[in-house]
Amino acid sequence: MTDNENWIPKTALGKKVMSGEIATMDDVFASGKIIKEREIVDKLLPTLSNELIFIGGSSGKGGGKRLTPTKRTTRMHMSGRRYTISSLACIGNKDGYIGLGSASSQDNRTAAFKATENAKLNMIPVSRGCGSWECSCGQPHSIPMETEGRHGSVRVKLMPAPKGIGLCINNEAKKIMRLAGIKDIWAKSYGHTSSHINYAYAIFDALKKMNVYKGK
Numbered sequence: 001m002t003d004n005e006n007w008i009p010k011t012a013l014g015k016k017v018m019s020g021e022i023a024t025m026d027d028v029f030a031s032g033k034i035i036k037e038r039e040i041v042d043k044l045l046p047t048l049s050n051e052l053i054f055i056g057g058s059s060g061k062g063g064g065k066r067l068t069p070t071k072r073t074t075r076m077h078m079s080g081r082r083y084t085i086s087s088l089a090c091i092g093n094k095d096g097y098i099g100l101g102s103a104s105s106q107d108n109r110t111a112a113f114k115a116t117e118n119a120k121l122n123m124i125p126v127s128r129g130c131g132s133w134e135c136s137c138g139q140p141h142s143i144p145m146e147t148e149g150r151h152g153s154v155r156v157k158l159m160p161a162p163k164g165i166g167l168c169i170n171n172e173a174k175k176i177m178r179l180a181g182i183k184d185i186w187a188k189s190y191g192h193t194s195s196h197i198n199y200a201y202a203i204f205d206a207l208k209k210m211n212v213y214k215g216k
Contacts, residue, residue, distance in 0.1 A: 014040055025097055029125055041120040045093050050116050051175040053088040054062040055196045070108050087176040088197055089115035089124075092179025096140075099123040100176070100204045102197070126180040127210040129162030139163070142184045145213065149206025152198035157205045161186045172196050173203050180207065 009015045016022040017040050025044050035041065035158040041048070058073035071086045084104050090114060101118030102163065105111040114133040129144030130137050142160045149156050156173075161184040167174045169187040177185060193199050 001078060003025055004164035007037075007043075009037065009039075012037050014035070023028070025125070027122070035121055035123060038117050038120040041099070045179075048091050048093055049179060050089055050091040050119070051110055051179060051194055053090060053172050053175065053189045053200050054117075055086065055088050055200075069110055074144060078125065087111035087115040090176050090179055090200070091116060091117050091119045092176075092181070094179055095181045096126050096128060097123060098126055098176065098180040098207065100200060108162055109206065124204075124208050125211060126182070126207050128181060129160075129211075130163070130183075132162045132213070135162035136165055140181070142182060143207075145210065147206045147210050149202045149204065149209060151205055154193055154195065154198040154202040155190040156202040156206055157188045159186040159188075160184075170199065172200060176200065176203055176207075 009018045011013065012029065013022070013028065014037045015033065021032065021170055022028055028040065028044065043167030052069035054067040054069050056068040057065045058068055069087065073084050073086065075082050080143040085108055086102065086104045087101045090098065090100050099119035099122045101115050101122050103111055103118050122195065126143065127144055128140035130142055132142060141163050143158060146157065146159050161168065162201060163184055165184045167177050167185055169177065169185060173187065189199065
């Protein structure tokens with residue numbers, strides 16, 4: 001993790017966060033400034049949790065596939081094979097803020113660390129509410145409206161669900177929803193959804209698009 005005690009801000013936003021002029025993530029997004037320093041997120045959201053999205057796989061016994069949190073790709077060179085490890089990380093405070101980031105390296109640990117750090121630069125607020133016609137509790141357990149996201153060949157439609165339904169969505173997507181603080185949701189997906197990278201970014205795109213609507 002980033003050492004905030006030795007942090008010397010380099011951007012105008014970072015200096016305002018350090019001085020206390022900007023004290024919350026709401027203030028950051030209201031300012032319209034782009035987060036370019038990971039320490040900003042560490043300081044304003046100290047209780048972040050992270051999950052690795054399973055994007056790789058290896059052959060298991062009986063011809064099955066065992067999902068893995070990293071994906072290894074191989075390139076042939078004159079000197080032999082060279083391997084690259086890719087990782088996709090999701091971070092959130094389980095209360096309306098989430099980030100998604102990817103990275104590549106030569107080993108699993110470094111790839112996962114870099115992906116987590118990159119996710120801090122890609123944070124968004126998540127609009128939560130009770131948008132289902134079957135539920136009128138008024139609590140932020142689901143999303144306020146239907147939204148749709150796309151990435152690559154994958155398209156995902158997220159729909160508000162009544163309280164108690166749970167997360168009716170892919171297992172990897174459940175990680176994203178839990179970190180965002182969403183407890184109930186329905187979803188439909190289209191395209192090559194076995195590509196978990198595209199699937200995760202399509203969900204992230206759907207959550208991001210809710211922020212463009214006024215009166216949320």
